[in-house]
Amino acid sequence: MPFGHGGPAAKPRFAHMHATIKKNRRFPRLLAGLVACCFLAALAGCGGMFTGPQGPGEPTPPPAPPVQTEPAPPPKPVFANSVAVLLPLGGPFREFGGRVQKGIQAAQDALAKAGTPLEVHVIDGTQPGWVDAVRNLPPDVTVVGGPMHRLTLKELETAGMLQTRAFLAFMPSLGEAREGIDAWRFFPSAEDEIDALLRLAASDYGITQFAVLRPGDRYGQTMGDAFAGAVSRLGAQVTATGVYAPQDPSGWEATVADMLRTGGNRPGFGAVFVPDEWARADKVLPAFFKNKVDDLLILGPQLWTEALHRAATTKTQINIQNYRLAVCPGAWWPENQGQATQQLLAAMRAAGVEHPDMWEAVGFDFARMAARLGRLPQGAPPQEVSSRLAQAAAGMDFAMAPLSYTPDGKAHVSMYLFRPSVSGPVLLDPEGFRQRLNAIRQKALENPAPENEQSYSPAPAPLQGTPPQPVQGTPAQPVPATPTQPLAPVPAHRQALPVT
Incomplete structure (x- = not known):
C-alpha cells in the first residue's frame, strides 16, 4: 500500500512522528533563554563574575595601576x-x-x-x-x-x-x-661705651677728676676726645693726659710716669681711661704699679670685653693682678x-x-x-x-x-659693665666693687686679690646681679650697669707724688 494511503493502523504512526518533531523545535528556544538569563544576571551583579564581592576561595584581581601625575609645587610663603x-x-x-x-x-x-x-x-x-x-x-x-x-x-x-x-x-x-x-x-657707639663708664665712675662713685692714657693713633684720639667731652658735660675734669707711641714699647713706662707726675696745685685724678686694645694695654698698665699707684679705677673700652670673651673661649690666661680695679663695657652678655x-x-x-x-x-x-x-x-x-x-x-x-x-x-645702647676675671668678663656688681675700691684706697685690704672668684664679690647676697626670670610674652629686664640708688662716694685717689 502506498505511503499515506494505508488503513486505520497508519494514523497513530503519523501522530507520534509529529509530536517528536514539535518537541525538538522547543529545545533551542529554552537553551537560548537560559544563556540570556545568565548573561543579564552577570551584568546585574548576580554570581559576582564581573563585579561585587568575591566568593570564598576566589582570587582577587590585581588593582589598576595608579595614574602618574606631576607633584603640585609647594605654595609660596606669604611674607608679612x-x-x-x-x-x-x-x-x-x-x-x-x-x-x-x-x-x-x-x-x-x-x-x-x-x-x-x-x-x-x-x-x-x-x-x-x-x-x-x-x-x-x-x-x-x-x-x-x-x-x-x-x-x-x-x-x-x-x-x-x-x-x-x-x-x-x-x-x-x-x-x-x-x-x-x-x-x-x-x-653701640663709642658714646654708649663712655656713657656706661661715667655712669659708674662719676654718677655713682662721685669721681670728678679723670685721666686719659691713650695710644697715639686715630682710635685712641677719637675715644680720648669723646671721653673728655662727656666728662666736661658732666661738670667733671680731665686733669691729665698721656699719649704713648703704640709701636714703641720702650717709651710706655716713661709716658705713664710723666702723666702721674704732679707739681704745684695741679689736682690728681681718681680714674684713668685707657682706650686701647687688650694686648697692648696689658703691657702698659704695670707702669702704674711700678710707680706705687694701685688705687686707680681703670676704665677700659669694649675692646677689652671682646678680648676677655675670646680668652675665656680659648682658655688663655690673663694677668688678673692688673685688673683688680678695672671695668669695661659690653653689649653682649651670654649669661642673660x-x-x-x-x-x-x-x-x-x-x-x-x-x-x-x-x-x-x-x-x-x-x-x-x-x-x-x-x-x-x-x-x-x-x-x-x-x-x-x-x-x-x-x-x-x-x-x-x-x-x-x-x-x-x-x-x-644701654651697655652692660663687666669686670675682668680668670673666667672671662663677669657682670659688675657696683656695690661690691665700690667696697673693694674703698678698701684698697683705705689700705684696709692686707692680702690683695687672691686668685679666686669670691675675692671679687661682696659678702654672699641673694643672687646679686641675676635678673628675674622673664614672664612669657614680656621683654626681659636686663641687669642695669648701676644700681637705682646712688652709692656712697668713693674717697679721692691720693695725690700722686713727684717721680724722680
Missing part, C-alpha cells in the same frame, strides 16, 4: 614684611658679616614659627654691582640693615641711595652722614636669662655655633625689630622713620643690650 641687608660676605670683614647673617636666619626661623614670616634680601657688599642690587630692590623693601663699613656707606651716599630707603647701619659711627637724617644706627638671649643661644647651638657673640645678636635683633617695625611708607620723611623706630624698639626684648632711639633718631 620684606627687608634687605647689606653685608660684607667676602673680604676681610666676611667673618663678621657671616655672623650677622646667621643671627638673621635664626630670627627668620623664630618669626616663621610665630606666624609672621619675614623675607630678607641679602646683598653682598663686596661683590661687583652691589649698588645696582640695592637700587633694584622691590619697591616695598623700604628698610635695609647695614652697611657695616664706612666706605660702603660713603658709596651709597655718593650714589644718592640714602634718600631712597631707611638704612640702619651696623656701625658705631656714620662718619660724615647725619644720624637720624641720612641714615640710622643699629649698633632673658627670653631673646636664650632663644638666640639655643638657635646658634643647633646651628653648630658654640660661642655666639654680639654680631649674631645684632642680626637676630635687627630682623626681629624689622618685623615689629613693619613696612615704612615709600619716601617717608626722616622724622617719621625716627618715630617708627622709637616705637618699635620700645619694650622690645633684645638679645644684646637694650637699644632705644631719641625723637631725632639717635640710637643709644
